[in-house]
Amino acid sequence: MFPASRYSIQAQRCIRALKTVQAEHAPPQHYTWRRNCSSAVMPRITSHYTIFPRDKDPRWEGVEMERFADEADVVIVGGGPAGLSAAIRLKQLAKEQEKELRVCLVEKASQIGAHTLSGACLEPSALNELFPDWKERGAPLNTPVTEDLFSILTEKYRIPVPMLPGLPMNNHGNYIVRLGHFVHWLGEQAEELGVEIYPGYAAAEVLFHEDGSVKGIATNDVGIAKDGSPKDVFERGMELHAKVTLFGEGCHGHLAKQLYRQFNLRENCEPQTYAIGLKELWVIDEKKWRPGRVEHSVGWPLNRNTYGGSFLYHLNEGEPLVALGFVVGLDYTNPYLSPFREFQRWKHHPFVAKTLEGGDRIAYGARALNEGGYQCLPKVTFPGGMLIGCSPGFMNVPKIKGTHTAMKSGMLAAEAIFPKVTAEDPASETAGLHIPEYEDNLKKSWIWKELYAVRNIRPSFHNYFGLYGGMVYTGVFYWILRGKEPWTLKHAGLDSAQLKPAKECTPIEYPKPDGKLSFDLLSSVALSGTNHEGDQPPHLTLKDDSIPVANNLAIYDGPEQRFCPAGVYEYVPLETGEGMRLQINAQNCVHCKTCDIKDPSQNINWVVPEGSGGPAYNGL
Amino acid sequence: YIVTIRVKPDHSGVVTDGVKHSMNPFCEIAVEEAVKLKEKKFIKEVVAVSCGPTQVTETIRTALAMGCDRGIHVEVSGKDYEAMGPLQIAKIFAALAKKEEASLVILGKQAIDDDCNQTGQMTAALLDWPQGTFASEVTIDGEKVKVVREIDGGLETIKISMPAVLTADLRLNTPRYATLPNIMKAKKKKIANMKPADLGVDMVSRVEVLRVDEPPTRLAGVKVETVDDLVAKLKANGTI
Numbered sequence: 086m087f088p089a090s091r092y093s094i095q096a097q098r099c100i101r102a103l104k105t106v107q108a109e110h111a112p113p114q115h116y117t118w119r120r121n122c123s124s125a126v127m128p129r130i131t132s133h134y135t136i137f138p139r140d141k142d143p144r145w146e147g148v149e150m151e152r153f154a155d156e157a158d159v160v161i162v163g164g165g166p167a168g169l170s171a172a173i174r175l176k177q178l179a180k181e182q183e184k185e186l187r188v189c190l191v192e193k194a195s196q197i198g199a200h201t202l203s204g205a206c207l208e209p210s211a212l213n214e215l216f217p218d219w220k221e222r223g224a225p226l227n228t229p230v231t232e233d234l235f236s237i238l239t240e241k242y243r244i245p246v247p248m249l250p251g252l253p254m255n256n257h258g259n260y261i262v263r264l265g266h267f268v269h270w271l272g273e274q275a276e277e278l279g280v281e282i283y284p285g286y287a288a289a290e291v292l293f294h295e296d297g298s299v300k301g302i303a304t305n306d307v308g309i310a311k312d313g314s315p316k317d318v319f320e321r322g323m324e325l326h327a328k329v330t331l332f333g334e335g336c337h338g339h340l341a342k343q344l345y346r347q348f349n350l351r352e353n354c355e356p357q358t359y360a361i362g363l364k365e366l367w368v369i370d371e372k373k374w375r376p377g378r379v380e381h382s383v384g385w386p387l388n389r390n391t392y393g394g395s396f397l398y399h400l401n402e403g404e405p406l407v408a409l410g411f412v413v414g415l416d417y418t419n420p421y422l423s424p425f426r427e428f429q430r431w432k433h434h435p436f437v438a439k440t441l442e443g444g445d446r447i448a449y450g451a452r453a454l455n456e457g458g459y460q461c462l463p464k465v466t467f468p469g470g471m472l473i474g475c476s477p478g479f480m481n482v483p484k485i486k487g488t489h490t491a492m493k494s495g496m497l498a499a500e501a502i503f504p505k506v507t508a509e510d511p512a513s514e515t516a517g518l519h520i521p522e523y524e525d526n527l528k529k530s531w532i533w534k535e536l537y538a539v540r541n542i543r544p545s546f547h548n549y550f551g552l553y554g555g556m557v558y559t560g561v562f563y564w565i566l567r568g569k570e571p572w573t574l575k576h577a578g579l580d581s582a583q584l585k586p587a588k589e590c591t592p593i594e595y596p597k598p599d600g601k602l603s604f605d606l607l608s609s610v611a612l613s614g615t616n617h618e619g620d621q622p623p624h625l626t627l628k629d630d631s632i633p634v635a636n637n638l639a640i641y642d643g644p645e646q647r648f649c650p651a652g653v654y655e656y657v658p659l660e661t662g663e664g665m666r667l668q669i670n671a672q673n674c675v676h677c678k679t680c681d682i683k684d685p686s687q688n689i690n691w692v693v694p695e696g697s698g699g700p701a702y703n704g705l
Numbered sequence: 706y707i708v709t710i711r712v713k714p715d716h717s718g719v720v721t722d723g724v725k726h727s728m729n730p731f732c733e734i735a736v737e738e739a740v741k742l743k744e745k746k747f748i749k750e751v752v753a754v755s756c757g758p759t760q761v762t763e764t765i766r767t768a769l770a771m772g773c774d775r776g777i778h779v780e781v782s783g784k785d786y787e788a789m790g791p792l793q794i795a796k797i798f799a800a801l802a803k804k805e806e807a808s809l810v811i812l813g814k815q816a817i818d819d820d821c822n823q824t825g826q827m828t829a830a831l832l833d834w835p836q837g838t839f840a841s842e843v844t845i846d847g848e849k850v851k852v853v854r855e856i857d858g859g860l861e862t863i864k865i866s867m868p869a870v871l872t873a874d875l876r877l878n879t880p881r882y883a884t885l886p887n888i889m890k891a892k893k894k895k896i897a898n899m900k901p902a903d904l905g906v907d908m909v910s911r912v913e914v915l916r917v918d919e920p921p922t923r924l925a926g927v928k929v930e931t932v933d934d935l936v937a938k939l940k941a942n943g944t945i
Contacts, residue, residue: 153884153886155886155889191885195725195727196725198723199725265723266723269723283885283888286885304885307882307884308882317879318879318880318881318882320881320882320884322884322885323884323885323886368714404714447709447711448709611709612709614707614708614709615707616707701707701708701709701724701725703708703723703724703725704723
């Protein structure tokens, strides 16, 4: 079931033991097992049809399951920078060469940009290629970077680090943007060019031809009740068939997860490693506002062996707005770590607090991001489709920029597809077109060069000196040698396998939120504007309902209650008898995908909820 | 509809830029009822109307996807849109109802952004038509409509003659989802475009918004041990 090599010996023993132990007699030397857990009655958590198929469910007998189908030339899943750039490039080529092309884009958010979250410092290289006249078109790039600061923080002090030209973090020539607004603008440009954009409809299923190639996608069904039964308003999703389907779901997409398995796309690369980024928008005191200023820090409150850092950007959009946030690498080992509370704690550092004092928080959000870079790039083309953007993961980690590479990957995909899709005779072996030229184009482009040059910076953190070792490595090998060293360092392996058992780690004492600089989780979640239709099966599905208490809580003290930035997972006492149960508050979910990544049992499978559910970010 | 509302820095209103707008939930119920009446063959055609800037065409499309036959977009934008209130909308609806020779005007009972609960009633008054407001059940019986209304005391059943104005309350029905194939088909349905001036409606508002503020933050309460303490505290803050 679970690939044996990926798990620690302890975890393997637990998983094996779980299968044999039915009653309360647990071998005490292996793990702390609450005697009463297995004998108490656990309420069922998961009711989603991906775990409990509907063709075997008597409640679904006689329900019409036929789907309406439509044909397009290209279908794009995901309305982010990659998906929209691909759509725009396709339509630009179609206009140039006077060919007809039907491009359909589906997006799970209620409007384009509502699920977009990023720092963000945009490098305009890809945008200059896509729209050389972006300024006349009104692209919301209003804040050129004027100042660039980098610091190492200790609990009370700040050590400035000079931002020399040539260092990956140097931001000269870049713009601070509100990526949600930028993506919304891209959406408007795409619609003007004739792309059919359908926000509020999530791609829930990949469809296959008989020969195994991808035929297209199906959107989500609506009107399923919380217990998995059909409601009166039940409607089947729609099928969109295409010659090629582009998957641009962003970091750790749920359909991409399926495709990796189906087409074995990850056999020659390392497993992807991730980080979680949490972000807030603040309106600050005008006297403290320095539009164009970019601040990054590492160090406190994280220890030297936990990868992460902060960003604080001063936007120039009329009011004194700052975008700030905190990133924590998901290969952290201490299950007591809470990325949300580290973020809140960081804001109390004197250097940060002095900017935020007297200000008001107006937005909050969180999302996982890729940290793997070059070593973790999978095969990106397969019969009938391809992966673009952060889904395969083109983020340049030390620069902390992935938008320009995502956009470029979408554009390269479009350029590779266009001749094939408009050709009279596609000459393809499979019904869905296989276009390996996309991967060749990627390898020849600046994306590949960029990612290759910085490939060793992130893995260099895995040494005894942690952060400091990594910084020394960056200084020597990147700044001086430009990444030309002949070796390629490896990452530590799957993020979910990095957690140490709770009894080997010390709980972290986090300060209580003060309501002025730091805040509690639930008020933050309210600010994200997230909501879902309440009466639907929880979209955070568990392959096995008993594992959270048996494994996650017993060995790791329930890390999901700490790493989820929206308070979805809670261990609550059972109503009758002793012991705890997992409660999933699916309505809070902000679609960050951290749980799917970091769950030590890899039992949580995030699937897409009914379309238009999720956060309502406005320019995050 | 879960969006975090922020007051504009100049206190003239709330920030609406970039905020996702969607069909008012009570209006969704009204559209659903109209489509149901058409499916039961009581009415021949359903026209969806919305007043506002270009973005409202998306909302009209959703109504068309739910089953309406055609749409009318009354274009109001800029200062006129900010000042637009129930009276102006009621005047527009009254003019349209006469122009289209409608037998029924169905609206949501109130909009969840301003909670005015006035548009339906004003429309009926301007048209001099009977009104069935807070409807939780609507039945058409020949030339008359039987409406069960939700009132404070319980349920009131009235019979009114058509043409009439009805406003939908929560329990009238459960709106259907606008599915993607229907959205695609709705792109082919017509949405007519017009301005208030074409209907002879003047948009001048009789109401001027002076200031918008957030509600004051609730102060913490204080627990007292004895009655004397309570009296002392009340005296201290000037209440008694």
